[in-house]
Amino acid sequence: MPNLLPTAEPGVRVLHGFVSRDGGLNLWAEGGTPTVGPAGGRGAPWHPFAVPAGELPPGERRGPALLMLPSTGAGPLPSPQVGVPPRRGVRRARVWRVPAVGVPFLDADLAAEFDGRISPGVRWMIELCGFAASLVRRGRVLPGVRLDGARPVACWRPVLIGADAARHGTLLERMPPACRADTSGPGPSVRRPGAGPAGSAGELLTAALERLVDGLARTRLAEAGVTLAGDGWLAALTGEPEFDAPTDRLDELIRSLDGWFAQAARGSEVRVCFRLSDPREHEPVLPGDVRLPHDAWRLEFLLQAADEPSVLVPAADVWRDRFTPLRRWTSYPQERLLAGLGRAARLHPALGEALREAHPAEMILDTEGAHGFLRHAGLLADAGYGVLLPAWWRRRPGLGLSLRVRSREPIAPVLRDHAAGLRDLVDYRWGLALGGRTLTEDDLADLARAKVPLVKLRGRWVFLDPERLAAGLAFLRRGGGTMTAGDALRMIRLLPPEELPLPVTDARGEGWLAGLLSGELDERLELLEPPGELRAVLRPYQVRGFSWLAFMDSLGLGACLADDMGLGKTIQLLTLLLHRRDGPALLVCPLSVLGNWQREAQRFAPALRVRVLHGADRADPARLADGADLLLTTYATAVRDADALAAVQWDRVVLDEAQHIKNSAGAAARAVRRFPARNRIALTGTPVENRLAELWSILDFVNPGVLASAHTFRARFAVPIERYSDEDAAARLRQATRPFLLRRTKADPGIAGDLPAKRHVRHLCGMTTEQVSLYRAVLDELMERLAEPGGTRGKGLVLAAMTKLKQVCVHPALLLKDASPLPGRSGKIDRLEEIVDHALGGGESVLCFTQFARFGGMLAPHLAARFGVPVPFLHGGTPRGARDAMVAEFQQAQRPGVFVLSLKAGGTGLNLTAANHVVHLDRWWNPATETQASDRAFRIGQRRDVHVHTLVCLGTLEERIDQLLSDKGVLAERVVGSGEGWLTALSTNELRDLFALAPEAIVD
Template sequence: MWVVHGLCTADGRLVLWAEDSGLPQRVPGRAPRGPVAHPFAVPGEALRDALPGEALKVDSVRLRLPSYASAPVTSPELVRDPLTAGPAPRGKLRLREWLVPAVSCAPAAVRALLDDEIPGCRLGASAHFLRNVAGLAEQMVSQGRVLPALVFEAQRPAARWRPSLSGTDSARFVALREAMPPAFRCERGAPPAEVLRAALDTLVDGITRSRVADVELPGGRSAAAAWLNALIDEPRFDANPEKLRKLASQLDSWHASGAHESPVRTCFRLHEPEDDDAQWRLEFLLQAVDDPSVLVSATEVWREGSRVLRRWVAQPEELLLADLGKAGRVFPGLDQALRVAHPTELFLDATGAYEFLTRAALLDQAGFGVLLPSWWGRTQQLGLKLTASSAGTAGAVTKESGLGMDAVVDYRWDLALGNEQLTESELAELAAAKVPLVRLRGKWVQVDRKRLAAGLEYLERAGSGRMTAGEVLLQAALHPDDEDREGEDRPMPVVEVTGHGWLGDLLSGQVDQYLEPVEPPESFTATLRPYQARGLAWLAFLDRLGLGACLADDMGLGKTVQLLALEALARSAGSRGPTLLVCPMSVVGNWQREATRFAPSLRVHVHHGVSRLSGAALVDEVGGHDLVITTYPLAARDSTVLREIRWDRVVLDEAQNIKNSASRQAKAVRGLSARQRIALTGTPVENRLAELWSVMDFTNPGVLGSLSTFRARFAVPVERDGDTDAAARLRRITGPFVLRRVKTDPAIISDLPDKIEMKQLCNLTAEQASLYQAVVDDMLARIDNSEAMERRGLVLATMSKLKQVCNHPAQLLGDGSALPGRSGKLLRLEEILESVLAEGDKALCFTQFAGFGGMLVPHLSARFDTEVLFLHGGTPKKARDAMVQRFQSEDGPSIFLLSLKAGGTGLTLTAANHVIHLDRWWNPAVEDQATDRAFRIGQRRDVQVRKLTCIGTLEEKIDRMIEDKKALAQLVVGSGETWLTELSTRELRDLIALDAEAIGE
């Protein structure tokens, strides 16, 4: 794992260097002369080869870094393997110079280079800072806020492009200066403003040169011609000194006449009329760029000479007059203010105020400050409100005829401001208004007169009528700017869609709050919590309508039990076809066992393994079952025969597995034929909105249009532009089909017990199964010929090896090999932690093997790009206390790995609300003690406890033995695992034998 750092050197080079967590920490003392090589810096050639950029050159820099006597302090972002790093350096900290290998990169390539994800690397604070500076430079170049300059470098003239800082750019410069991390200026230790100015100058010059490289200039031998050519080619040039001095003077005059840097800028604040006063007041102020909180009114500037501003500018009065003249080019109405000697404000009518509001953005871009009324930025737009009426009462559907997407309903259009429907008198008032700004219901609003006229015309033409329920739902997603709206001619967006009857229930978005209760049949053995009962009623409601559903409850809220309750309810109501459940291989065992436990009347068939049925045999077999369970890979592999079956329902568990709509398994499940489709997922959107489209297109095909249409209407506006209107429209159309409850909701959390314990069954990979069988065969070959003490030792050693195999092959082999893709348990751990981190929660992960924990630290750190704490037996008390304190802090790390012996007792870790037992101690008391690190006094959230157990192995079999004798667990298990050594050879063989279901895909 590497951490990449960035900086700008004194001579203008932009360089990157990296630290490697795997290199040794201690180094010899200082060499006789010169700086010592940085002990864990990545070699320049290796860093160059790892980075995606092409314009990279191996380089080196001398950096002054905080150091101990033997080594520099590691950066906060560097995560070391605590078992291989050795003891941390100690002693007094001081600045020491180190020779650091690096790569230098072209200014124009910096932003793209640091924006790309670099495999095996994470960006340090200084690299993030360099990327932000490059972003400012690119924006200034793109918008033309740069000036050509004549400078002298090493006593030679040079042509350079320089940023023209003013207004907003100056404010951004100040913000960057204040946020500069110390590591960014460790090469020379200059003041932040000087270092930032050098970096920005280098970036602006390099980026501008890359944009004008193809420009052809006329030849010539004059100083001006040489300077112009140097702005494109090699920056240093030679020319007549006398002519250069004249050119430099002319350039200085030109720069001064245009945009210039100033520590103070003019600011405009618009005050809206009070009561019935028709006049708006535009106030003039001066604002300090370095400290925007300093605002001095023009009245004070003229009355007191503005002593407050003297520290920034000598003649604030002259600055104010000059700026008002320049601003008048953008907003001509300001010319009227200059008719008085000491202008302080300008009074405007509604038309003038609206003109100023519309030009405010141009004033801001020109470098002036603009303070507007708070309502202007969130002005409510005029839109259409659709009300639809259908038969049926809330939460109740008596029969299925006339229901679903094709049901015909009555509708009526109205005009609305925001979500508030306008009355006829208000519409008449708006129509009679002569200016775009109107006071309505005590608030000032902007009205687009063309849109208003078009809306009134639309109401007259299509104000009411009949359409299908599916068309009603689509209205919420359509927008007048859509190019592919297929003839839709609405003049403005829909701000609200409401309905009556079952359609109203569906459109409410909160249908689960008032649906009529649905009781599961007596054959269903679980007791549903209140929110789970509401979830069942919602699922049953959509089931009766034949509409798809996405149950997106938080992890641990019981999506499995709600779906099984729906299945039991459907079977009790009459004959139904089979349901196909598609899930990851890691949870097939969970589903099978939960169905047996909570819905024993369901006939379950698992379609998996090399001996699975196919063709006509499979069709005949599933006809006699209620629930057919298979995996995503098999759904794709056996899609031909699965498509031939008419399923009553298709359910996707962990539906984020189809987030890539173009994947083979996503296409396969969308091609299945079913009366209803349900998606279960705690994370309907992980990275991109296209993932939501994929899930919704499975549950209700076509509800969001084609993928290209969805990208144009929602994904691009929301993800790229932060379009809140597009986001609201997306919520409106998906709301009826998505039920999302979170643990932080008081209405939900009150329904949960204090501690939720879950078994997480995992499959072995083929490699794990092979190693497992080899260990079993070895023990069985040796056990019959061993004596009592030797036998006990052999059994315990074998148990330990088998648990290591269940964790990961690399733990048993001890060969330092890579971790990804080789362990079903590691895969399940990553899935759990991904959800934990996405929800902003924290987790404790316990293992009895310190070595396994040491392997996981760098892997999980790189996998989730976050710091992972690790406490084991070798952790000193001071470091242990520091870890606990950091984890308990609000902004501390979110993942804490602990060895069971070192961290299972004596700690308070209530910042965590998830506890994961990676391997089983098989002593409930020991595991409970570890769990109680989080589940104890001071814990304000419910704790979810997950015990990872490999299916079909001794882990699952011993867990089953303990569960069967739970009342006597202390008596049977004792205080450790020695009871296992007293089992007979036959019992041991049955215990450790590998079942066929243990092996995953």
């Protein structure tokens, strides 16, 4: 087995499709774990993640297919649908062997039999099959002959003209490259005119469409019991395709059929078109002073150029020989018009009345007649006729249900048990809605009097499906009653149409229910004044976020604040904690940000009594929570102390970086769901990383049951959206989650103008046990040297120790110089990976500065392997030509990337505006030098906000010096321009205090 990274989480599978070179449709699948061993002997190797043929949708078993796929030296690249970054390495095309099945026809039902995601190639093949079925259904086929080698084969050929030719061209343009990856055998022996080179996309599309049309036409004839008798070609159209014929007769047959095909294409260049106008759209008096009834509809006949639909000539002008615009397409328009009307009368017999006139030009219809034509309009369009209908018909509103909900309590409650707001009883009443507006009693009376579904309501013509109307009226007989607020939300936002006779299109409530039911909560929100204890000024969007959290909290409803990274989720949560404190709040966060929460709470909300549950000798959670406003802990500690934490009655349970519970069956997700709380809050910048099940897990934590069970959620939302890109399901999911999820990004209009052009973010990182041990060893050695009697203390001793301590803070391998692996040994590297992952996921690039050139050489390949993107490294030894090439390539790259630079070599003289994230991995402790480096991205030509990330190790000399630099006093002025030399002037006791390691530094 090659040394491959898994393409996805175990269980994630993707169904792919390709067109074999003879036009057949085939399926294969890519799995998340290795399933097939490498092939023995000679030939192409097995694709290591190919799913066995027995697990594919039913089809004809064929031998292994040979596919040309993007690869690296390690193996095939994962397809984008598996949702992971591509693997690093030089890319090249390589042939892989995969198990495959052939399918004669592919539709959504067949694809649904595969438990996994659907690739664009499969969706394209489903669309191609739908196009072929449409051609056969509309009779857009003619019999023909093709030569398979020397053998004549009878076939049904598609006739592609007008809109069908345009659709064929669209399919050709959108054909995914993966569909033409087959290299298993020779191409078709028959060249198809206009199809492109053998093996090209055009050749494969033509072969696939002809094969589909031929198979579908034969199936339709067999289902109708049609069998063509005789010998030779005619019988082969419904029997075995191959037939025998003398060469001279075969040549004559082919010429005749080709002529028939060409004549059909020419004859279809002009088609009959029907234009229906409602009583408002035409003059009430026609030429000849003919006055029309007030409810008269006008059906005009026209001739239209099929390939230029804008060329329209009324039938009246055709009979007057005024058809100059059509002379380019036909010389016999009158015959075309009569022949077309005659064929149309077979599809809609009422049109036969027009043929009683010598020169049919139009028909005047009553409402019932107009309804009859509208019912047949689709059939006429499928048969190739032009059909022009009133504008309102194309965007006619659908009939739905309306729901009116009224809370029994005039004032929203303030103190509640968890989710009590969803358990409140509310009064409700059902109604019918059209176009989002509830129908009145008078409207319903008009509907009852109507003889046909075409009705004029409030001055507008509308069409109401009789069956939907009957189902809606029957449902209204249930009347009203009471239900819980939670049931009302589920009824409106979660139930698919099949569980109600009609969808809910108009839902309104009173009081606090109004925003939740309408989905306009953010617009109705009353903004609150931040508490006076807050030591910060909130930006407008942060005030809205805090007010939204407070509103949801007052109702006992859980909330998910999903603001983008850097928008201040921390300060919004701290503001909420200051706004209302009714007991201890538990906040669970990753190890890497535990210290950051401590410092931010101390900085912005010093009135909060904050305690930490962490470490080997941690206290009992109940004792720590007693008298505390906020208890901070990590996910790992929450799992280990789950029983003790579950024994405390919390006012709030808050999850930071809530994507840590994206796996609802994981230990962390199971643990935090056990903690009792009046209210629950989730903070995350990435509510969905790979699957919609992750969103369900987070929202089910904040409001258990509001999105139904995991199984129900998967069936109603995850499968339709992830497999079939179902827009209706996606819209229902947005409605279902909108009341409980607030998502803002830096690109939002209300935020982009409010953010500074250059934003500084300080990340307080913890240290691993290995880092702490090395830090203490360096510190002990320094103190021993300084305490030596009669020893001389030089500047070099202090600076050398300081450099070693900074190296330890970055990574143990930097101090040890042993080129050991980087993962899992440094809190800074863990945080750097989170920043890079978030930036790349948002399509943004990153500059990473370090003063240690040797570590930059270790970091660049590590990041390249971790994220599958090129990571150049620029340092003082980089030649000028290579340096310029690196910068040019980074600036012109079409996809986001990472650039590692040494601070001295890359801190000045470069324009790197392709990046808008700058990370300072270690501190130079000279603000001017660091600002110069940051300005490589923040300069003329930068169109995005620049985010400067400074990584500081918690509880170390880095944090203490960072605090001194942030002070605007004398010390900061001394530091600027003097580098680190000021440290050597400190006394031994001052150095000991500055370099000391605080207990909160360790995070594992």
